[in-house]
Amino acid sequence: MQQIKLEYDTFTEDEMLARAKAYQSHMVRRRTVRDFDTRPIPRKVLDHALHVAASAPSGANRQPWRFVVVENHETKARIREAAELEEQEFYETRAPDEWLDALEPLGTDANKPFLTEAPVLIAVFLERFGIDSHGNRVKNYYMPESVGIATGFLISALHHAGLATLTHTPSPMRFLNEILNRPARERPYLLLVVGYPKPNAMVPAIERLPFDTVVSKV
Numbered sequence: 005m006q007q008i009k010l011e012y013d014t015f016t017e018d019e020m021l022a023r024a025k026a027y028q029s030h031m032v033r034r035r036t037v038r039d040f041d042t043r044p045i046p047r048k049v050l051d052h053a054l055h056v057a058a059s060a061p062s063g064a065n066r067q068p069w070r071f072v073v074v075e076n077h078e079t080k081a082r083i084r085e086a087a088e089l090e091e092q093e094f095y096e097t098r099a100p101d102e103w104l105d106a107l108e109p110l111g112t113d114a115n116k117p118f119l120t121e122a123p124v125l126i127a128v129f130l131e132r133f134g135i136d137s138h139g140n141r142v143k144n145y146y147m148p149e150s151v152g153i154a155t156g157f158l159i160s161a162l163h164h165a166g167l168a169t170l171t172h173t174p175s176p177m178r179f180l181n182e183i184l185n186r187p188a189r190e191r192p193y194l195l196l197v198v199g200y201p202k203p204n205a206m207v208p209a210i211e212r213l214p215f216d217t218v219v220s221k222v
């Protein structure tokens with residue numbers, strides 16, 4: 005494989021510290037939002053964030069992510085209807101009590117108004133295998149890890165631009181293939197709800213684990 009020279013930004017230690025601090029204080033203010041305003045978002049902002057997501061590292065650089073942007077009201081309504089059906093099943097029958105107890109502080113239920121109220125839904129798909137120019141299957145590697153990293157980039161980029169997100173995972177969500185016309189080799193990974201929070205939107209008073217619990221040095 006041909007090699008090209010790395011483009012690398014060099015910072016002084018002071019600059020590094022200032023950048024790391026600024027990024028921390030910005031990112032730790034991100035909250036998962038469930039109360040979305042219907043106000044449209046600038047399409048260009050979304051595209052820049054999607055470029056960030058598509059630049060993520062992936063197993064063997066296979067880039068096994070596909071992002072489907074849904075802005076059309078009727079399509080959002082179909083997704084909401086299908087998701088709420090699955091969620092009713094989940095909350096009323098499928099979910100064990102332990103899971104319902106864990107969700108209690110978040111105040112979630114089977115109603116998903118944000119699926120039609122938010123201006124944009126991004127359905128993230130995981131491509132289980134590729135297809136080459138001869139129609140042969142091409143193996144992908146570390147797919148959930150790769151798509152997870154790309155989705156993390158996307159959430160970070162949207163937050164950086166001043167947009168709120170909700171990582172929504174109706175389960176099962178195969179209905180997304182049908183509604184969005186995606187091939188069976190693509191598995192729905194999650195539905196990212198994107199928009200502005202409603203004025204006075206509320207979020208659960210949850211806390212992050214202590215730093216020493218999640219980080220240890222040996």
Ligand code: IYR
Pocket residue numbers: 091094107110112113114172173174175
């Ligand atoms: N998919 C359901 C349940 C749910 C599950 C988890 I794990 C959450 O962090 C939040 C919700 C729903 O969206 O309500």
